[in-house]
Every structure is written in structure tokens, then in C-alpha cells.
Amino acid sequence: MKAYINCRIYKSEDTAFLIDGNEIIATGSDETIRRMIASNVEVIDLNQMLVMPGFADTHMHLISLGRHLCSLRLDGTKSSGQLKDRLSRRAIQSEKGEWILGRGYNEELFADGIRPTKQLLDEVCPDHPVMIIRTCGHIAVINSKAMDEAGITEETEVNGGAIHLDSGLLEENAITYVREKMPKPDEKTVSRYIEEGMKYCNAHGITLIGSDDFRTLSEDYRDTLNLFEKLSYQEKLTVRVNEQCQFASPKEFASFLDDGYTFDVGNDFFRIGPLKLITDGSLGGRSAAMLEDYKDDPGNKGMMVMDEEEIETFVRLANRFNMPAIAHAIGDAAVETMLDIFEDTVYEGNPLHSGLVHCQIMSREQMERIIRMKLSCYIQPQFIDADAAIVEKRAGKQLAQTSYPFRTLFENTLTSGGSDAPVELPDPLAAIRFACTRTSIHTSDTMNQDECMNVEEAIELMCDKGYEQFFMNDRYGKIAKGYMADFTVLDKDIRTMKPEEITDTKVMMTVMDGRTVYER
Numbered sequence: 001m002k003a004y005i006n007c008r009i010y011k012s013e014d015t016a017f018l019i020d021g022n023e024i025i026a027t028g029s030d031e032t033i034r035r036m037i038a039s040n041v042e043v044i045d046l047n048q049m050l051v052m053p054g055f056a057d058t059h060m061h062l063i064s065l066g067r068h069l070c071s072l073r074l075d076g077t078k079s080s081g082q083l084k085d086r087l088s089r090r091a092i093q094s095e096k097g098e099w100i101l102g103r104g105y106n107e108e109l110f111a112d113g114i115r116p117t118k119q120l121l122d123e124v125c126p127d128h129p130v131m132i133i134r135t136c137g138h139i140a141v142i143n144s145k146a147m148d149e150a151g152i153t154e155e156t157e158v159n160g161g162a163i164h165l166d167s168g169l170l171e172e173n174a175i176t177y178v179r180e181k182m183p184k185p186d187e188k189t190v191s192r193y194i195e196e197g198m199k200y201c202n203a204h205g206i207t208l209i210g211s212d213d214f215r216t217l218s219e220d221y222r223d224t225l226n227l228f229e230k231l232s233y234q235e236k237l238t239v240r241v242n243e244q245c246q247f248a249s250p251k252e253f254a255s256f257l258d259d260g261y262t263f264d265v266g267n268d269f270f271r272i273g274p275l276k277l278i279t280d281g282s283l284g285g286r287s288a289a290m291l292e293d294y295k296d297d298p299g300n301k302g303m304m305v306m307d308e309e310e311i312e313t314f315v316r317l318a319n320r321f322n323m324p325a326i327a328h329a330i331g332d333a334a335v336e337t338m339l340d341i342f343e344d345t346v347y348e349g350n351p352l353h354s355g356l357v358h359c360q361i362m363s364r365e366q367m368e369r370i371i372r373m374k375l376s377c378y379i380q381p382q383f384i385d386a387d388a389a390i391v392e393k394r395a396g397k398q399l400a401q402t403s404y405p406f407r408t409l410f411e412n413t414l415t416s417g418g419s420d421a422p423v424e425l426p427d428p429l430a431a432i433r434f435a436c437t438r439t440s441i442h443t444s445d446t447m448n449q450d451e452c453m454n455v456e457e458a459i460e461l462m463c464d465k466g467y468e469q470f471f472m473n474d475r476y477g478k479i480a481k482g483y484m485a486d487f488t489v490l491d492k493d494i495r496t497m498k499p500e501e502i503t504d505t506k507v508m509m510t511v512m513d514g515r516t517v518y519e520r
């Protein structure tokens with residue numbers, strides 16, 4: 001048993017609570033709780049800090065996030081010399097022949113003006129294949145050893161990409177090409193990715209995630225599924241995972257269902273979530289599927305990555321097994337396709353919580369259809385930071401007005417938030433800030449201010465709504481008797497703060513299933 005006293009509690013007048021194992025067994029005043037306990041019970045004085053149910057990040061890629069966090073961080077590198085130092089340090093720590101993957105350098109900021117090249121990498125890492133990816137993600141450099149390992153010769157050609165043999169510079173799809181030649185990580189490595197990803201979540205107050213991982217590292221979803229099941233039985237998961245299941249084909253999905261898996265199968269730590277579909281690309285890359293040409297790229301409408309018939313086959317199969325379907329849809333053409341399919345397949349009132357992930361570019365009519373069908377929406381407020389500067393340029397003024405309509409969706413249909421990590425790093429406090437301000441920190445651009453949420457709504461978006469989205473709100477997401485002990489402690493009361501200041505708040509402690517999984 002543990003007693004937490006002298007705190008403020010989200011949506012409660014109480015100031016203290018008592019947990020027994022993984023469950024909250026009482027709440028009340030400090031006095032009430034003190035009276036209930038024996039002298040040997042640990043009492044934690046929270047010094048007036050705010051206790052929130054753990055935040056919920058309802059769409060991310062946990063394994064990708066972990067891989068991102070485990071790669072060599074090169075952001076903030078100030079010279080080519082410093083870049084060399086970081087690389088050689090990593091080389092000493094890794095075995096000969098092991099790949100080194102670095103990310104985040106920006107040669108524009110190098111004081112010595114020396115651009116990284118194959119020769120520079122060869123000098124410090126002759127025995128390791130190395131790839132370093134620029135901060136933008138569209139440019140990389142590899143060394144000679146990496147070229148050999150990837151089997152790159154003068155004849156190598158990559159669709160939608162370029163390889164510069166003399167400098168080792170890679171553009172666009174050439175980066176993916178090399179990455180695919182890197183050996184698949186073993187189970188131990190993937191477990192480490194999961195662990196690092198979870199640690200990051202816990203440090204940001206998150207105890208519940210929706211995560212899309214089946215197609216991240218392996219051709220066979222069973223590898224990922226088995227690993228998550230194993231880690232959950234070993235009680236090694238420190239966030240509760242709802243897997244958003246992505247498959248290569250309807251056939252593979254059918255075999256998953258044949259194996260007896262469907263929605264909600266699992267345990268307290270790892271459960272099968274909805275079917276996940278990817279229908280289009282991104283706004284930044286102008287690959288989101290649009291009904292009209294991109295305003296800043298005439299002749300280009302982006303593209304659908306799956307045809308309508310295949311999507312419908314997937315959704316009907318999911319329906320038959322009472323499994324919700326959620327679809328990545330960013331452009332208005334992708335949104336339109338999904339609305340047409342859902343119109344024919346979703347049950348009245350959408351009891352399964354099928355819906356749209358991202359739902360960014362849309363017209364008023366499309367917004368109204370989403371609301372009429374009560375589709376679930378999984379939105380990413382942190383995207384506003386990068387997208388505020390480009391949405392009008394890409395989609396035009398009129399369409400931009402009704403795009404990213406977060407407040408309208410929140411008020412009218414079940415809408416929860418997420419980071420889509422590693423696209424953005426999971427940070428519910430930042431998400432709350434962006435949902436309220438709709439203003440980019442980096443560029444100061446703003447989006448339609450009528451769609452700003454207030455702090456109370458934005459907190460619900462990143463907390464309560466996640467539990468509701470995942471049908472977990474009867475046992476999770478509240479500091480109340482009979483609820484599971486999943487919570488986070490913040491040093492300030494975000495409920496009464498200006499949105500711009502919320503990101504100065506510190507997560508002091510995170511508890512999941514009664515275990516302290518993070519402490520500052």
C-alpha cells in the first residue's frame with residue numbers, strides 16, 4: 001500500500017488517495033487517508049502538486065520511436081570536428097562491422113563550413129558501415145563500408161532517389177534503399193527500442209498508447225505480436241499498449257483473424273486495437289491525396305497508397321469480426337474515400353469507434369459527414385508547429401479555413417490526441433499548448449483561431465478522451481476508488497495556466513499499474 005497526500009487531483013476535490021498494489025482503493029482528505037493506514041504504509045507528500053490520470057497518446061509508432069531514440073543523435077552538432085568526435089565515440093562503443101546510424105546534423109550550422117562526405121566518415125569510421133541523416137530527413141551521407149554493405153555500384157538506380165558515389169550523398173528514396181539493406185534487428189534490440197520508447201513516454205506523463213508497429217521492422221507481424229505478448233506477460237511494459245494492427249494484405253489480415261486474434265484480445269498491458277490502414281502520404285512531402293492540385297505544385301494531387309477496393313475489403317473483413325478500422329487520411333481525397341467507405345460499413349452511431357487518423361485537410365461538407373457518422377478522430381496537435389506555415393500554401397486559403405478543425409471535431413465526435421511519434425516526440429503538454437494556441441513556436445504562423453480549444457478541453461483531449469477511445473474508461477483514467485493506479489504528477493496546475501506557459505511544467509513522477517515508472 002502507498003498513500004499519496006497533500007496534492008491537487010484532476011476532476012476531484014480530494015487531496016489524498018491510497019493505492020493497494022495496482023489499484024486505487026480510497027480517496028479523500030489527507031486526514032481521512034491518514035486515519036485509514038497503518039504506520040508502516042509509505043506516505044508520499046506531493047506538496048500541492050497536480051495528480052493527473054496518466055496521459056494517453058492515441059496514435060504513435062512505439063518501436064520506431066525507440067529506434068529513433070537509440071540512433072546516434074547529431075542535432076546540435078556545431079562543426080565537422082564535433083561530428084567526427086560523436087561518430088568516433090559511437091564507433092568505439094560498437095563492435096566492428098556493426099552499423100552506425102546517426103540523425104539530425106545540419107551542416108548549415110557548422111562553424112568550420114565543412115560538409116560531411118564519404119571521405120570524412122571513412123576517416124573516423126573505417127571499420128563500421130555508417131549512415132548519417134540530415135535534420136530534414138531528405139538527405140543523408142554514407143561511408144565506403146556502407147556502400148559495400150548495401151551493394152551500391154555505378155549501376156545502382158533508385159526510383160525517386162539519387163546516390164552520389166563520389167561524395168556518399170543520398171537523396172530521398174535512396175535513404176530508404178540503404179536502410180532496407182541494414183540487417184534486421186534481433187529480438188534483444190527490438191526489446192531495447194520498446195524499452196527506450198516507453199521510458200520516453202513515462203518521462204512525459206504517458207501511461208497509455210495506441211501504437212502501430214506490425215510493419216515497422218519485420219515482414220511477419222507475428223514477430224512483433226509475439227514479442228509484445230512476451231513482454232506483457234513478463235510485466236516489462238511500462239505503458240499500456242493498444243496495438244493498431246497494420247497488415248500487408250487482406251489475406252494476411254484474414255490469417256490473423258483465423259489465428260483467433262481480433263479486437264480487444266489481450267491482457268491489461270497489451271491488447272489488440274483497431275485495424276490500421278494507411279491511405280495517403282503527408283502534407284509536408286506533398287504526397288497527401290488531394291481532390292485539387294497542390295496550390296504550390298500545379299499538376300500534383302499527391303496520391304492514394306491503397307486502392308479503394310482493397311480498403312473496402314479490409315474494412316468489411318474487420319466489420320465481420322467486430323474490429324474497428326482506423327485509417328490514416330491527411331488529404332481531402334483520402335478523407336473523401338474513407339467517408340464513402342465508412343458510409344456503407346459503419347454501424348449506426350459508430351459503436352466500434354472506427355475512424356480517421358490525422359484528418360487534416362477537409363471541406364466543411366466532409367467535416368459534417370464525419371460528425372454525422374460519429375467517426376472517431378485521432379488528431380495530432382503537435383503537427384501545428386510545422387504545418388501552420390504550409391497549410392495555406394499547399395491547400396489554398398479557403399480549404400485551410402476548414403482544415404485541422406480540432407475544436408469542432410472535439411465538440412461533436414469522439415476525438416483524442418496523439419503525437420504520431422517519431423514524427424513528433426510524444427509530449428502531451430506540448431500537444432495541449434498547440435491545441436489551444438494553434439500557433440507555431442518555430443515560425444509563429446497561426447491556423448484558424450476559431451478552432452482553438454480551451455485548456456480544459458485540450459487536457460481532456462490528451463487524457464480522458466484516450467481512455468474513452470479505447471473503451472477503457474470504466475477502470476482507467478480517473479483518480480477514484482476502484483480505478484487502476486495509472487497516474488502522473490505535475491509540478492504546476494496546468495488547469496489554471498496560460499496555454500503558452502504549459503510547456504514549462506515538469507513531470508515529477510509517473511506511476512503505471514501501481515509501479516513508479518518515472519521519477520524526476
Ligand SMILES: [Zn+2]
Nearest residue numbers: 060061212420
Ligand atoms: Zn502514424
